[in-house]
Amino acid sequence: MSHKVYVVGIGPGDFEQMTVKAARVLKESDVIIGYTVYIDLVRDHLPGKEFLSTPMTKEADRCRMAFSEAQKGRTVSMICSGDAGVYGMAGLMYEIGAKYPDIELEIVPGVTAATAGAALLGAPLTHDFCVISLSDLLTPWALIEERLLAASKADFAVCLYNPSSKKRQDYLKKACDLMLQYKSPDTVCGIGKMIGRQGQEKELMTLERLRDTGVDMFTTVFVGNSQTKVVSGAMVTPRGYKDV
Amino acid sequence: MSHKVYVVGIGPGDFEQMTVKAARVLKESDVIIGYTVYIDLVRDHLPGKEFLSTPMTKEADRCRMAFSEAQKGRTVSMICSGDAGVYGMAGLMYEIGAKYPDIELEIVPGVTAATAGAALLGAPLTHDFCVISLSDLLTPWALIEERLLAASKADFAVCLYNPSSKKRQDYLKKACDLMLQYKSPDTVCGIGKMIGRQGQEKELMTLERLRDTGVDMFTTVFVGNSQTKVVSGAMVTPRGYKDV
Structure with a gap:
């Protein structure tokens, strides 16, 4: 069975500034992972959702956390502010993802700063x-x-x-x-x-x-x-x- | 009375790829103006809405059309694919808008190519x-x-x-x-x-x-x-x- 991790750019901040797709993907995810500041931006809009985080400098750990949650069969979203591909986690997710070939990765673009x-x-x-x-x-x-x-x-x-x-x-x-x-x-x-x-x-x-x-x-x-x-x-x- | 023109980046194409705010602004607009290819991307999602257009090379005319519709007291959205500020109409709208000081302009960013x-x-x-x-x-x-x-x-x-x-x-x-x-x-x-x-x-x-x-x-x-x-x-x- 193939599991999936989304890397989601949530836009600059207000929930309304993410794309319609990003909002849907977050609602459909079992667990949302991100730096605490970003989680605080979306938490109130996603009641009952499970959130996980690591400290600011532990980006690689945060990526591994995402893949290991997906390996449990859960749909995972890793969130970044702005766009995940502009100084965001998209690149690192691909690099670390090479060690998790059974997990599919999809980048959901967002409005960058x-x-x-x-x-x-x-x-x-x-x-x-x-x-x-x-x-x-x-x-x-x-x-x-x-x-x-x-x-x-x-x-x-x-x-x-x-x-x-x-x-x-x-x-x-x-x-x-x-x-x-x-x-x-x-x-x-x-x-x-x-x-x-x-x-x-x-x-x-x-x-x-x-x-x-x-x-x-x-x-x-x-x-x-x-x-x-x-x-x-x-x-x-x-x-x-x-x-x- | 102050009237408003939104310049809305609709993202790359699929309706789901515009921001939640862009979708809301289009729904709240009385008239939507844009190049015909862009209008075709959103038309089916906005039933009953009035759409106006000008040919591809008539960008300045399209801008003037937006301001003159707003002067009638209507809420107007000018749509661009991607982001309105990246090779889009945002700059031209400000330049032409200088002649319409009673009309407020708001740029709604989108996901660019x-x-x-x-x-x-x-x-x-x-x-x-x-x-x-x-x-x-x-x-x-x-x-x-x-x-x-x-x-x-x-x-x-x-x-x-x-x-x-x-x-x-x-x-x-x-x-x-x-x-x-x-x-x-x-x-x-x-x-x-x-x-x-x-x-x-x-x-x-x-x-x-x-x-x-x-x-x-x-x-x-x-x-x-x-x-x-x-x-x-x-x-x-x-x-x-x-x-x-």
């Missing part, structure tokens, strides 16, 4: 863009620097995930200094905090001011390309239509 | 990535070239939108030749066709073979970074966890 935050700020990502994480826990900082410079030189709009943490308070400043080598200090930027959750905030600013702005780990940062402008209080990267 | 296609293929975008459109209708080809080279040199995973059309049949080949200046011919790549719709297909291949593969305008292309690998038939870009 890049597009949820873009919708909050206006339309910053309607042209080519890069998504870069400033976390150097799993990536050498030199590679992050190289990507920031390449993205800026080729005039991409840029969306930054994990722009700060307690141990990395000056990383956004360092990233801005790199981008300022190619992008104008007047480049339109925006930040979204607690996107799609209680306490949601947004703010537009120049790249020069972003450099000196404090952000936290719940912030997603948007840096425009050279065409990005402010329209009626929104951050807008034009696609180039001529008949506006 | 990058994340829907990633979920179909495995987990190709779990590390830093670039999204690049190969359409030069609104963008000079020289800029697209520059971005392809920059993304490849800095070892980003790359997701290509609009990889081909009747007039641009050799663009994917040209793009691959550029990426091959920095990426290995063995780089793991994947394509998704009709993602989330009837007739969905997927295929993994090397960058060398992608170069000689025919794609159509309903295809989204994924090019791995140097770490991307095939795991149990899926395209996986590892995040770098050590305890796999």
